[in-house]
Each structure stands twice: as C-alpha cells, then as structure tokens.
Amino acid sequence: MKRKKQIIVSVTNDLVSDNRVHKVCTSLEKMGFEILLVGRKLKTSPELTRTYPTHRMHLFFTQGACFYAEYNFRVLLFLLFRKADVLLANDLDALTANYLASKIKRVPLVYDSHEYFTEVPELIDRPRVKKIWEWLESKMLPNLKHCYTVCDSIAAIYHEKYGTAFKVVRNIPVGNVESHKNKKSTQEKIILYQGAINIGRGLEQAIKAMHFIDDAQLVIAGDGDIKEQLEELVSTEKLENKVRFTGRLSIGELAKLTPTADLGLSIEEDLGLNYRFALPNKLFDYIHAGVPVLVSNLPEMTAIVEEYNIGEISHSHHPKDLAQSISKALINSDKRIIWMENLMQAAKELTWKNEEKVLKSIFSAFL
Template sequence: MTEKHASGPTAFRARLRRSSAGGARTAWLISYSVATDEPRLIRKVQTLLQAGWRVVVCAYEGERPVPADWTFVSLANSSATGRWTARRMEWQRRVGTHLARLDLPADALKGLATQLISSGLPNWHRDHREILRIASENPDLKPDVVIAHNYYTCPPGWDLARHHGAAFLIDSQEYMLGVMPDSPRWVREQRPFIKAAQDYYFARADQVFTVSQGIADRLTAEQRLKRPAKVMRNVPPYAPYPFRPVSGARKLLYHGLIDPARDLDLAVRAAALWTSATKLIIRGPSEGDTAGQLAALAAELGVAGKVAIEPAVPFAEMLARANGADIGYFVYRDGSPQRRFVLPNKFFEYQMAGLALMISDLPEMAALTLRYDTGVIVGEVTPEAIARAVDSLTDDQINTCKANALKAAQSLCWEKEQGVLLETLDEVCRPA
C-alpha cells in the first residue's frame, strides 16, 4: 500500500473493451490483480461464458492478452496523486485504522472504518470510482451478479451490486484474519482493517466462497453470514497427462512463488541429507532475492548439483513441464489458521500432472492425500524428516502414487468443482 507522489492530481479513466460474446444475464467479476495471472478468476470466467453469461472482468492488464470473449475493464492500480490529496488520504487512513482498532459492535462504524481506509488508498479509491463510472455509462451491462475477489474488492463490489439490485458474492481465497499473526505490525496495522471489512461486507453477501473446509468452517463460525460459507477448491481443468514411471534420478518438484514463507530452505537443507538419487527442482517467480539465497545455500552446503532453481514457466506450459517430474513437494510449517487449512493450487496441479505428493501433515492436504493414496505425509517440518521421507520412497511406491494421482485428477478437477458456482448462481440470481 505504498504511494508515489506526483506534482498534481493524476487523471485516469478505466478503459472498457467490449466483447461480442453476449448472454442472457451479466456477471461482473472484480479482482485487484493481473487478470491473466489468476487461474481461479480465469476458471470462473470460462465457466460463466460456457453457461451463457455475459462476463465483465474488472482487473489489471499483464503481459498476456485478455481473451477476446471477455468484456474487460482495464484498471490502473496507480498510487500517483497530488501532494495535498495524498496528505488528506493519509489522514483518512489513520482515522479509519483507529476506528477499526476499536472494533466497536456497531455495523455502521465498521462500514465507515472500511470506507475511510479503502478510499484513503489512491489506487483503490480510483479503481472503485472507475468501476462505478463504467457501469453507469453502460446501462446495457447492468449486472445480475457481482463477484468480489477477497475483502479489498468488496467496497466497489457491494456498491455496484446494491445500486443495480444484483446478487453479491465474495470469493475469499484465504483465511485473511490469520495470515500473519506473529507479525506485530500486521496485527496492529492490517488486521483491524481486514476484520472491519469482513464483518461489514460478508454479512451482506448472498454467498461467501473459500478454498477449504477448515477455512469455510471458521468463516461460518466467526462471521454473520446469510448462509454457511461454501468450499470451491483451487482445482485445475482436467487434462489427460501421460503416466511417466520413474526413470533414473527422481525429480522432486516445487513450483509456485519462491518466497521465505514457503520454507524452501528446509528442502535445500534436506538435499544435503538424503542419500537416494533425487534432484530437487524449485521453479517459479522469486520474491525479492529468495531464489538467489536458496542457490547460495545449496552451494554452501555442497549440493548445487542436487538442487536446481528455475524461473517460472508460462502458465499454459506449467503442468506439461511438471509432468516430467516424479514428486510434487509442498512441506511447510503450521503456525496460523491460514497455513493450517491451506489447500493451494499446486496441490491439485501436481496430481493433474501425474506426480506423487510429498506434503506437510496439515489437515486439508493430508485428508485428500490419504483418501486417494497419492503420496507421503511428512510429520515434522525439519530437514531430517524431509530427507527421511525422500529416502523412504521406492520407485515402485512413487509409480503407484503417480498412477493414483492421475485417477484422482479425474475427480479433483474444475469440471466437477464448477458445479458449486453454477448451483449458487441458480440459488441467488433471478432467472434469465
């Protein structure tokens, strides 16, 4: 939430690119992210288009082009603003944060705190205003449903839905109140805003979705919801990848964001301890210099030949590249509700690509791994335990788990999961 100051106010008008794809009903999806980098967003859009909806996506543009069948509102995510406006917004945020910290029971005060903070951030304020402007100037795009992605898009999402009498859904992809409980600064500065926003907007949503049952149960218990939170898992569309038996040195793959929170240093340290012919591959975009630090650690431990740090591959190629590995790796510490109930994209992507799994003993991942017999669960998150798990697996065991993963993928796929979204829309939206 950093700012860039300009000498005067920076004018910005969102660009609307219309698609020829029509529909009997119209859905607006709001995501403060790069649209083509968000698999969960892309899946929902494709499902809605196939179900005969017209879809308006409000998000940021990236390197890859937005699909032609999306009606797209290109947002700016720019924090540039004039000096005096920046000072006024900073004051707004401070007042809003103070009000949020009080955690007063009055619903209106929670809404006021959220609005002060959100409208006190130049990028969010500007995007909020532009979303409402585009909707106002294009009455033929009147929404029947608005889907807000995470708490921070709820202010424009709720205003848009309320103004047009549309259903309002929230896709809360994480347990945001438990993301960084060990960080005093986050607890002091961020958590009060998140709580105020969720308390106010979640109570107004016709449905809240999330990614795992553990998070859904907590949201249902802690928030005033109209109906219990629903689980809509981060599963990829089905693709029939080939079974590839282990051949030569086993390949242990982690793909995804490379950052300190993923505990990947433990995997590198484990590589110095395991004795089997196993190569660790860490592939993905790096947060800061984390990838460089992991490479340096591998060199320091004398295992540079057993550890490969690779850049991210295009999303369209990710699963095909993963199919060349043997074991999908995601072992990291508990420590917060968000981490405990994690059920990430990569867990399902590994299975779709036909990999055995090596995961932490966390309830959501462990339950599915046991159910489908797709891998090994590491009880302790230490280099020694990880190395023992690697060495314990025979090639035959890995091959069995790889075959089971390919079978599991036929159920753990978006073609099955999308029913949660479509059934909900039938429940909360007026008929076409």
C-alpha cells in the first residue's frame, strides 16, 4: 500500500475555535493526506476531538516577544525531528520555524496568511515591533512558492510588495443551508457579534449603541485582549440587561448560537490595511446561518453585502448612528424578507467546496 503523504500544519493558537484551520485540515485529509496539526495548550484549553491527530505544546510564555520566540523555537525543534512531506504555516507568527525547517530539511512549504499581519491594529502604535515583523516578512515571503490568503485585496498587496503570487481561499463555512429554518420566535431581538474580542472591532461603540435600542440584546461571543475592558464598560454604562458575553465557544457551540440571531455584526474600524481589507469568517458564518448582516463601509465586506443584498452597511461608528443602522436592520420587515431570500441564494453560491478547489490546485502537486 502506498504511504500517505504527511502534512504538518502549524498555528500559534490552541486549535479550539480556529474554524479556518480545521476546515483546511479536513479538506486536506479528504484529499488523501495524513494531517498533524500543531498548536499550543493553555491552562483554560478544553480537550479536542478531531478526525486527524493534533499536538499542543505547553509553553512557559503566553504572550509577547518571549512567547513568539519560544513558540517558533519549539516548533522548529519539533519539525526537525518529525517526518513530513509538506509543511503548512498559518500566519506570519508561525512562519519562521516552518521556513527554517523547510530550508534545512528541503521540504515544501505552504503559507496560509489569514490576515495582513503587519497591519493589524495591535501593531499600528508599536513601530519598533512592527518593523521586526516587517523585516521577517521581507526575508521570507519573496522566497515562497505556494501561498494563499483570505481575499483578493491582500493577495494583490503581497504580490505588489514582494512579487509573490498568492491564491485566495476565503473563510467560507462548509455550510448547511437547511439551518436557515431553525429560527427562534421570541420577541426580544438578538444582535450577535462573534469572533475575536480585540481593538478595532467596533465593540465599544456597539455596546454604547444599546442605550438607544429597545427590545434587543447584544450577544458577544468570543474572547480576546479587551474582553475584561468591555465587561467593565457594560457595568459602567449599566447595560447588563442589554449586553451578554458568552465567552469563547467551540466550533459546534457557535454553530448552534449563530442561527438564533436576528442581526450579525461585522463592524471593524478602518484601523490599518488589515481591517480595511477584512473579509472575516463571521460574515460568511452569518450568511450560512441565514442571519442578515450589518457591516462597516469597507471594500471587501461591502462588495459581498451589495452583491447579494443581504443587509445594511454602516457609514459611521458613532453610537447613535450605529444604533440607527441596527434598528433599521431589525425592524424593516420588507427589507428583511428580501434579505432572508437572498441569504439562501448566497449560501448556495458561497460554498467551501469552491474554496477547496483552490486548495486542491496547490496541494495536489504534493500527492
């Protein structure tokens, strides 16, 4: 029997809620590869059940420069002493170890850039740290042959900057159009934000907007750097009865929550090129769950909403303006009827099967 080719997939998170990586691993497994997914394990990380093997490292450092250095050193050692036919690095923070291992062992390397890493809001006001990441990027990306990212805009930037060709694999769910029918019938409306709770996601403004919205609850599903800060804001603004935090949910738990919403928020602020060209997986999750959306007036998200007519576009993050946009999206029954019909069609067209074709075009050469 012919031996299966093995791909070692690396990512810096604890694997629990990274749906993109899970989808890619599952697709590659279906192609006939043997997958090993490598990440880290935190004290709060729950156990995993996957169809493919995983390896999570206990690290001494959990954030900052020491974490990235320890992670890449540990992953490099791991890769040097494990057999692999292909390496797949997810994002710039996992690329260094994979790049060095690829050169030392002469193993093909594939790079999945989930975002425009050097333009994330967390680096905008940290020029020295940003320069370090940009230097690392400039040393590695021009030498990569197999790359893909989340949208056309970021692919174009990388090609212009480094001459490196990037294909596009969007963050589209595997999909279950039938889930659109599982709608709740309670009077209180649910406004949902799901994803990382970090700066620049419009969450502070969304919370304050709840002062001007009646008969609705804002549900924030996820975890991140500013979660505690937002919880304090809710308390200060006395909005505990209007804003609820679920904490981080597993992929399965989130799949049950999303269809219960009446409106899905993806209201990133224009803080650097990474957010300007954002095309987040939550937008496609809302679509596949049959949930109308409110998005920021940013090019990639606006293009999807306008093409399929599935929600509203917010032109302001001021709490009162945001509240007006949310209220319009919740109470305009004529528009909502059209949006619901269009969401069904969008979910049929925006499928992971189409994105898998791009993965196959990259990885079939290694079979």
